[in-house]
Amino acid sequence: MACDLWRDKIAAYADAELPSEEMRAMAGHLRGCASCTADLLGRVQLKRAVANAGNRFTPSIDLRERIQKGLPPKEKSFSPWAWMPKLAVAAAFMAIAFLLFREWPVGRQGQTFAELADLHVATLASANPVDVVSSDRHTVKPWFQGKLPFTFNLPELAGTPFTLEGGRVSYLGQAPGAQLIFRIAKHRISVFIFQDRPAFRFSPGDSRSRRATFNVETWAEQDLRYIFMGDADPSDVHKLSELLKAVTRP
Amino acid sequence: MPLFDSLYNFAQWLTHDREEAEDLVQETYSKALKGFPSFQQGTNFRAWMYRILRNTFLTSRTGLKSSMTVSLDSEEGESVQPTTMETPESLLLDRGNRQMVQQAIEELPLIFREVILLCDVEEMSYQEIAETISIPVGTVMSRLARARNALRVGLTRKMQGD
Numbered sequence: 001m002a003c004d005l006w007r008d009k010i011a012a013y014a015d016a017e018l019p020s021e022e023m024r025a026m027a028g029h030l031r032g033c034a035s036c037t038a039d040l041l042g043r044v045q046l047k048r049a050v051a052n053a054g055n056r057f058t059p060s061i062d063l064r065e066r067i068q069k070g071l072p073p074k075e076k077s078f079s080p081w082a083w084m085p086k087l088a089v090a091a092a093f094m095a096i097a098f099l100l101f102r103e104w105p106v107g108r109q110g111q112t113f114a115e116l117a118d119l120h121v122a123t124l125a126s127a128n129p130v131d132v133v134s135s136d137r138h139t140v141k142p143w144f145q146g147k148l149p150f151t152f153n154l155p156e157l158a159g160t161p162f163t164l165e166g167g168r169v170s171y172l173g174q175a176p177g178a179q180l181i182f183r184i185a186k187h188r189i190s191v192f193i194f195q196d197r198p199a200f201r202f203s204p205g206d207s208r209s210r211r212a213t214f215n216v217e218t219w220a221e222q223d224l225r226y227i228f229m230g231d232a233d234p235s236d237v238h239k240l241s242e243l244l245k246a247v248t249r250p
Numbered sequence: 251m252p253l254f255d256s257l258y259n260f261a262q263w264l265t266h267d268r269e270e271a272e273d274l275v276q277e278t279y280s281k282a283l284k285g286f287p288s289f290q291q292g293t294n295f296r297a298w299m300y301r302i303l304r305n306t307f308l309t310s311r312t313g314l315k316s317s318m319t320v321s322l323d324s325e326e327g328e329s330v331q332p333t334t335m336e337t338p339e340s341l342l343l344d345r346g347n348r349q350m351v352q353q354a355i356e357e358l359p360l361i362f363r364e365v366i367l368l369c370d371v372e373e374m375s376y377q378e379i380a381e382t383i384s385i386p387v388g389t390v391m392s393r394l395a396r397a398r399n400a401l402r403v404g405l406t407r408k409m410q411g412d
Contacts, residue, residue, distance in 0.1 A: 012376075046401070060272070
């Protein structure tokens with residue numbers, strides 16, 4: 001397929017709106033096409049800029065309280081039966097609150113994932129994706145000494161389908177962390193390691209999901225947050241996660 | 251009440267006015283409470299709430315004034331302009347100029363502003379946006395493309411004016 005045909009789908013790809021088959025096909029094309037990857041990067045950056053700029057206005061506490069009381073606006077008349085509709089309103093309000101909590105997607109958490117997806121895409125699009133280029137864990141791990149306020153362990157990959165390509169210092173919410181690139185077949189997986197913070201809004205336990213077409217897995221151990229992200233098969237992402245977990249958990 | 255913050259943020263983007271946004275959100279909840287029995291279980295609750303807010307805004311004086319300022323002709327056939335490495339957005343991100351992006355969004359016509367905010371800030375799917383603003387999914391896609399192109403043009407102009 002010519003680039004023009006792929007290009008028509010890049011916006012939907014950036015919005016994670018293509019069917020899964022086309023998502024995979026597009027990911028395959030992007031791996032070999034610098035022009036489309038650059039186009040995608042621009043679109044992801046625009047989305048990110050809008051997301052950052054768009055969260056701008058905060059409601060007042062007073063407004064929150066008014067609405068939480070469930071009072072309809074500008075209702076000033078009083079009747080002896082006023083408690084009855086209010087009771088109904090309160091019941092409906094409870095039902096809405098229940099739905100809100102049940103259906104509310106992980107919006108802010110989604111932003112953290114979006115930032116990580118940006119980092120992953122930008123790294124893969126870069127001519128120099130890693131600052132320390134080595135498949136040797138005893139070279140890559142010491143390279144981070146003095147660059148990060150923490151340390152981490154890397155697994156022995158001999159006998160596994162994974163290859164370590166290297167690493168770089170990355171930033172999430174202005175905090176430094178490690179970004180390691182692993183390869184499996186033709187897929188590359190970013191492993192991000194940051195000091196865990198409530199602001200990241202991750203759930204406390206392990207979680208596996210699909211975000212912006214990437215397969216993602218995350219867990220925390222010893223105050224560090226590990227996030228695995230890539231277009232590889234979810235089972236491969238999980239295998240890599242388990243390898244890291246084995247050398248991390250006591 | 252997590253949706254409350256997002257609804258308010260969206261309301262102020264629509265109205266450009268704090269007081270109006272507060273009234274709009276309050277009226278939205280009031281209408282939602284009154285109309286809750288008509289909400290169909292299993293359908294998208296978030297899209298339902300945003301649709302109430304948007305419709306309430308569109309029937310307000312400010313909403314009537316600011317809506318439909320852009321031609322809706324040929325929305326389906328919108329071409330997608332490719333970005334390049336030297337995009338305004340990458341330059342903006344480099345500079346970290348959040349305020350400039352906010353101004354560029356503010357200057358977008360209402361029909362572009364709402365669709366881009368619902369997609370990129372509220373992280374709604376095309377289907378959810380279609381349900382919220384009552385247009386087909388294909389129109390959501392073409393309108394988003396037009397909105398993003400307009401935003402790029404606005405950002406480029408702002409940077410050239412530096």
